[in-house]
Amino acid sequence: MKRFEADVVVVGSGLAGLAAALELAPLRVHLVTRGVLGADGATAWAQGGIAAAVGPGDSPAAHARDTLAAGDGWSEPRAVEALTAAGPAAIAWLQARGVDFDRDGAGDLALGREAAHGRARIVHARDRTGAEVARALSARVREVAHVRVFERARALRLASDGAAIAGVHTVARGGVRTHVAPCVVLATGGCGQLFRHTTNPAEATGDGLALALEAGVRLRDLELVQFHPTALAAGRDPMPLLSEALRGHGARVVDRGGCRFLALAHPDAELAPRDVVARAVARQMRAGGQAFLDLRPLARELGERFPAAAAACADAGLDPARDLVPIAPAAHYHMGGIATDLAGRSSLPGLWACGEVAATGVHGANRLASNSLLEAVVFARRAAADIRARGGRGGDPGLAPARPAPASRPQRAAVARLRDVMWEEVGLLRQGDGLRAALREIDQSLRVLPPGPARDRARVSRALAAAALDRVHSRGAHVRLDEVVKGSVACAC
Template sequence: MTSPTSSIPYEVRDADVIVVGSGLAGMTAALALAPRAVTLLTKTADLPGGSSLHAQGGIAAAIGPGDRPEDHAADTVSAGAGLVDAAMAALLTRDGAECLRAMLADGLPFDRDADGAPLLGREAAHGAARIVHAGGDATGRTLVTALARRLRATPSVRVGTDAFAVDLAMRGGRVCGLLAFQSEGWVLHRAPRVILATGGIGAAFARTTNPAEATGDGLALAARAGARLADLEFVQFHPTALAVAADPAPLLTEALRGAGAILLDRVGRRFMPDEHPLAELAPRDVVARAIGRRVAAGEGVFLDLRPALAARPDGFPTVLALCAAHGLDPFREPMPVAPAAHYHMGGIVTDADGRTSLEGLWACGEVACTGVHGANRLASNSLLEALVFGDRVARDVAARTLPPPPPFALPAPPAVVTGLGDALLDAIAAETRAVLYEGAGLVRDGLGLRAARRKLDRLAAALDSLSDAGSGHLPTPEAIRRWGEARNRLLVGRLVVHAALSREESRGAHCRTDHPLPDPALDRDAGRSADRRTLTLTDLAGPAGPLPGDAACCIP
């Protein structure tokens, strides 16, 4: 933690359970915990937030005629390139099918045919049509908006918006609360149970499909507290982000290719059949690199949506609106596309019930590493994971009896850059994103990764030097968010680069040109050593090492 500003007071609130994050996983957990008292904190201005809101794809579940959870699990294992935990994949697909059936019976607004049966689509690397959609290509928005309405009507859940989680509060090696900055100032939430559901790290990269809030906050919180992390090098790049000047990059959903859209090179030739037997329905890492090679060579790549639009005229309203917003007409010509950071397979190591290596801390959704995604997530398994493990975490939290945190001396809040530091903070954040995208992006090598590590270490030192330890003034929420996100991006970036340097092979979404082949000894079935799968903050030893700003909020 940066130097304290002890003259600034803050409020202490006691809670039974704290949920951090307002996407599908966090809201699922909070709702499933009712009527237990829950405090849900989100740094967004309102519910819902995070990537779930922007998910165009659907939810994969084996609920169609002839389909089985075992088949879905086999596809999940195959897509994960040798690193999927088969037992966790079986749990995900079994519980997921049951969850989707329950949600359909509960009347949630999924797309259905004239007889009321769910419409099932097919996406890349799935062996069957098992993707359930809601609102066409607005599945995430439709579901989380419905859940947000339910959450607001649940009296046992107290929602704190514009609340930036700064550090986990630790005492004796266990999590005993959370330090946050809210509209009323610093708040220490004392609680024996904290659930992190903060989403991914996409906005740590210069080009991403993720919303601005996806800055790896939960991963950084857990890392500073000493939690075990895993598979951080595996960042999935979505193959078909619209290649326009926009941040985040508009996403052209996987379902388009599932409905018949085809990829064309600069001369209008379809090239994916030469890259993989499944052509446009190959695993995402294969499609992304095929596009990325051409884009890096200065050649445009285009997605012809017209076959998909003809097959499903009313199926892609979000895509049509995105194209129109950028002056593009997909009915007349193919759309320019390029890969963009999209999903993080790594995260905080959890068991089947979302328990982390720290007593009192659970994680679910994209911030967690359950082992179900391995080196490459299967399309439309992310919303499914959020639903399944959000519910499992809630049940485990409700069943655990933990004593309330004991009385303790109040720690001083961190010093935060204010005023004159804003421009420099923005510059550090922008440079961090550029360094990570260039050095640890779609294709990597040792030279580029080591250069990225040196640059990120220097940026981290620069950020730490901006600590405003003597002002004694209460910072603004905007200053806290600016500083906190810059701090978190840097830590996440350093962790991803470290993990990518450590994995000297190419596998799934992790592609190293200096180690182009997978190492069979690192397949899960071959038995991976624990130190190759997991790391903690102490593994960041390097020229700068863990900085003072990387320390957790420890309570005496």
């Protein structure tokens, strides 16, 4: 039997991975990540901020009510309570590790307001909150002695005998290595890159889901994908995000003629829930129209309060003081994922998951804005506490590494096609025929793709499309145009 070289392997260095790694002290941690600490994953791109009931008159119970309402009856109340109750302590934990949030004139935390939140409760660092969080926690991880960092290393397979975890097989600079450990924490983020249009970074290919599928780990709610309504439609891949907070500050969604068409879709218009706004924008575009964000009402403060949005407009050659900014929906956040309990435990002994790759039940069928960073830090800390309480004991090591297949040109073409199919048939507005056609095409790819990252993507895409086909009723972000209503098929358009 091999000796364990670490107590825990953490895969991913977004907020969930960084928080878990820090909180696992004094256990010996290998932190394996595809990119480079501080600039890696969706965390570094997060703009709006982190929701927490820290303001006067606010309470975790009020935050929980808003979260449950957004989740469309699909959230787990216990998970929501655990999340919202831990919000204030999570913000304090981040501050204690050097995260510098914006403050108001009185020196208190400055709080933003976002759609579907009953009050201002978004803690932020201008519109670069994620970058600030990643900066501070990465610096801390580099200082501590219990974490060894392995950058530009991609986890390929879980080492597992089917009964318990033995570590992770990774590839870095062409070489395969196994990190042998009894506990593994998957914090690999989302899967937006499965879709043609996404706000997610290149690393968000659903690798954690592929690893879990391969190991027979239980997944849930895979069909629940949130599409952001206001990605900047200027031909970039991934698409730059124009944060929800812009609408909270007075930005308007309009058609080419300046008509605020959202007012027809929902009484709250620009502050309607994200999925309502996304579908209204998608329908506007399907009907041959265009959609724009009118940033002129806040053009003066844009550079100061929303530097990321200002920079994205400038990169696209747009002047927000003068031009309407073209927008389109894009795959943004995955509510589904590896099924976990409130301690982050998966169905496989020795495997924990946290952050966007996990499905704790917090978000239900629709995530409330700015709850995901909170979830990442709260449930990473819970998972780390659970592992510590077990003394870092998990499974037995001893499995041989799998050999990765190098990506070839035909595989890149297959990936591009898969992204198109996922966008067209498994995107915002779904129907049975389209989902079945998507499954046929994905199955064809699976027949020819050799083992490796492209095949892994196809497998995750298949699981997501199959889950969307199974769920015949619309719920939250999952919309079936052919929804079965009282035994008949009705168009929900």
